[in-house]
Amino acid sequence: MIIDKLISSNFRNQRISAISSKLTGEYTVATDLVSYSHPDQVFPLHPEQQFFLDEIIESKIAEARVLEIGLGSGVLSIGALRAGAVYVTALEINPRAKNYAGFNILANGLEGKIEIRDGDVSDIWKPVNGDRFDYIISNPPFEPTPQGMTHYLHSAAGIWGLDFVEAILKELDDHLTAAGHGQIVTFAPGNAQEPFMLVDMAQKYLKGETKIKVNPISIKFGEFVDRFVENEQATVEQVEEIKKMAQDNDVSHLYLCVLHYSKGEQTLTVTDTTLAYEAWLNPL
Numbered sequence: 414m415i416i417d418k419l420i421s422s423n424f425r426n427q428r429i430s431a432i433s434s435k436l437t438g439e440y441t442v443a444t445d446l447v448s449y450s451h452p453d454q455v456f457p458l459h460p461e462q463q464f465f466l467d468e469i470i471e472s473k474i475a476e477a478r479v480l481e482i483g484l485g486s487g488v489l490s491i492g493a494l495r496a497g498a499v500y501v502t503a504l505e506i507n508p509r510a511k512n513y514a515g516f517n518i519l520a521n522g523l524e525g526k527i528e529i530r531d532g533d534v535s536d537i538w539k540p541v542n543g544d545r546f547d548y549i550i551s552n553p554p555f556e557p558t559p560q561g562m563t564h565y566l567h568s569a570a571g572i573w574g575l576d577f578v579e580a581i582l583k584e585l586d587d588h589l590t591a592a593g594h595g596q597i598v599t600f601a602p603g604n605a606q607e608p609f610m611l612v613d614m615a616q617k618y619l620k621g622e623t624k625i626k627v628n629p630i631s632i633k634f635g636e637f638v639d640r641f642v643e644n645e646q647a648t649v650e651q652v653e654e655i656k657k658m659a660q661d662n663d664v665s666h667l668y669l670c671v672l673h674y675s676k677g678e679q680t681l682t683v684t685d686t687t688l689a690y691e692a693w694l695n696p697l
């Protein structure tokens with residue numbers, strides 16, 4: 414395999430991960446090492462990408478022209494093509510990620526199938542203004558982020574981790590073709606029963622059919638943000654402040670969800686996945 418040769422000669426400080434799903438089969442991508450702890454880290458593979466690939470809808474991805482918002486290593490765009498899409502337009506703001514994605518696209522034999530466009534920090538939809546797509550995908554930055562904390566470009570997403578998701582949902586419908594489909598994987602804060610913040614946001618912005626699939630294994634919000642202190646990413650004060658905000662807003666748990674959206678009558682369902690994604694905070 415060409416990728417194995419390229420990797421063994423050039424990629425000693427990178428992480429090589431294989432991923433596989435029913436629709437995509439197995440393939441390999443290079444990302445940064447987990448220990449490369451700089452803001453421009455190219456996001457390593459986690460159970461969220463597996464969850465995303467497992468949720469791709471075969472009939473909708475077939476022959477689809479896809480938009481990915483937040484390309485990273487390219488793992489999902491490559492997966493979309495392997496699952497049956499014909500072309501991907503992908504947005505990214507991180508130059509390091511664009512380089513990795515370029516490499517991964519070539520190594521997977523998909524040159525000419527993915528166009529990488531510069532993302533826009535203040536208006537994520539600007540690079541595709543007026544364009545519509547058959548399948549819009551994103552694994553956006555979605556970690557609850559204490560105020561004032563420096564975080565990875567791939568994860569910083571405001572107090573609730575939903576700033577980027579909100580920007581996507583606001584214009585998702587406008588950028589889909591009539592039979593188009595949107596699919597987003599995200600963390601979502603909630604109470605012990607459900608990820609109510611994502612549910613509320615979907616009700617507010619999505620006027621068609623929304624299905625939220627929830628990984629049945631949730632984690633405690635407090636435990637998640639405590640990791641920022643352990644990893645020396647945030648101060649105790651910053652983390653105590655976000656925990657207090659969570660308490661004031663009845664947020665106690667964090668869920669891993671995939672949101673599906675298509676045009677139609679406004680409906681919203683929330684269901685647990687049958688397959689549980691264990692240890693979903695940890696790299697694959």
Ligand SMILES: C[S@@+](CC[C@H](N)C(=O)[O-])C[C@H]1O[C@@H](n2cnc3c(N)ncnc32)[C@H](O)[C@@H]1O
Pocket residue numbers: 456457458462482483484485486487488489504505506507510532533534535536537551552553554555566567568
């Ligand atoms: C959680 S990572 C996911 C990367 C990849 N899709 C994956 O699944 O591994 C989110 C990505 O969004 C990118 N991003 C952040 N802000 C963006 C923006 N305004 N426009 C486009 N991409 C952005 C980050 O640089 C990062 O690569």
